[in-house]
Amino acid sequence: MGLFDFFSRKKKERDYSEDIDRVFDDERHTSGPLNKTDFHRPEMRQHFVFDKCEEMMEYSHQLDDAKLEYESVTAYLMDIDVIENLPPEQRAEINEMALKISELEKDRKEYQEYSNKLSDVRFSGIRMYEDEFPDNIERLKENEKYKALVKRDIDAIQGEKSNINLSIEDAKKSNKSLRKWAFFIPIIFALLLTGTFLLKYMLYWDVTTLLCVDIFIACAAGAGVLLKNQKNNNTIRQGTINLNHAIVLMNRAKSRFVSITNAVDYVYDKFNIHSSYELEYLWDEYSDLKKERGRHSLATDDLDYYCNKLSHQLAKYNINDPVIWGGQVKALIDHKEMVEIRHDLNTRRQKLRSRIEFNSNEAERVKAEIMDVVKTYPQYSEEILDMVKSIDSKRVI
Numbered sequence: 001m002g003l004f005d006f007f008s009r010k011k012k013e014r015d016y017s018e019d020i021d022r023v024f025d026d027e028r029h030t031s032g033p034l035n036k037t038d039f040h041r042p043e044m045r046q047h048f049v050f051d052k053c054e055e056m057m058e059y060s061h062q063l064d065d066a067k068l069e070y071e072s073v074t075a076y077l078m079d080i081d082v083i084e085n086l087p088p089e090q091r092a093e094i095n096e097m098a099l100k101i102s103e104l105e106k107d108r109k110e111y112q113e114y115s116n117k118l119s120d121v122r123f124s125g126i127r128m129y130e131d132e133f134p135d136n137i138e139r140l141k142e143n144e145k146y147k148a149l150v151k152r153d154i155d156a157i158q159g160e161k162s163n164i165n166l167s168i169e170d171a172k173k174s175n176k177s178l179r180k181w182a183f184f185i186p187i188i189f190a191l192l193l194t195g196t197f198l199l200k201y202m203l204y205w206d207v208t209t210l211l212c213v214d215i216f217i218a219c220a221a222g223a224g225v226l227l228k229n230q231k232n233n234n235t236i237r238q239g240t241i242n243l244n245h246a247i248v249l250m251n252r253a254k255s256r257f258v259s260i261t262n263a264v265d266y267v268y269d270k271f272n273i274h275s276s277y278e279l280e281y282l283w284d285e286y287s288d289l290k291k292e293r294g295r296h297s298l299a300t301d302d303l304d305y306y307c308n309k310l311s312h313q314l315a316k317y318n319i320n321d322p323v324i325w326g327g328q329v330k331a332l333i334d335h336k337e338m339v340e341i342r343h344d345l346n347t348r349r350q351k352l353r354s355r356i357e358f359n360s361n362e363a364e365r366v367k368a369e370i371m372d373v374v375k376t377y378p379q380y381s382e383e384i385l386d387m388v389k390s391i392d393s394k395r396v397i
Contacts (some may be wrong), residue, residue, distance in 0.1 A: 077349070140267050156247055165243065307323075
């Protein structure tokens, strides 16, 4: 089943709820509401479908990352449960190897010129994610750039909304003034005519030219008021359309901003940092420290020996990732350290649940919007199907 498999064609009435579920196949996304008054326009329908598909793929990517991380954290917690429930003899054997590794770590610190640049906790934390750390840095940089871009879009849209509202208000004020002029113009014209006829019948003037001037002034004033009123109405009408479009764009940008902010904040909390530059700095410091440790071959060989021994021993107990415990020997020795790690993992898992729930809820909202459009405009079902299939065929798997 593709990402956008849509409802099957039927001659009779369809069950749109099942159709929509087949379209999105549990993919996740969100978007702003559609201006339904324009849905009869082909370009509006295209924008609607393309935007929904684009945003669905974006939320799907966020959801997949969160689920993968959630599985990793859950596996780590399961490993803790297995270790904590080992029989006393087996646990004593694990603790003995962990204690030996801890002693080797202490001895090797005497030869580490860069050991004071990273705490043991941070060094161990980075080593847990060493293979994926460079990718995490690049991904965080991209997410920060995207977050800043979305924020600029929100600011730009907000500024455009303010300008549109200002132009609409100016046009309304102008129409209010024009209504006053429309009231006074007939009165002024009547006064001019009265004066003209007084000149004619009391002073016996030839007022033909003056009468023409009066009529011209009245017509010109009336035409000016009418044209200005039409211009203001056009400004209000176009401004309302532009404002609705800006609201759609604002809602979509805000949804994306919330999603990318959640992803960025999670990495910040995970590594206790405030920016990708700080994460890159930690990686550089870790790399330098690791190289320095590699110079002390004897201590490293002994440490590797016991780490491998510990890993092989833990593997016998079906630990999901026995290798990482070589960097967490303090938790094996000290129960308080293990409790601290468990607490941190539970906190991370809760945040991941929130991310998963957020993306899932937003996807349901998008599906509800699509369902509403399909129910409201069944005559466009075939067209929507063709557009969705076209997007699905171009999707990079």
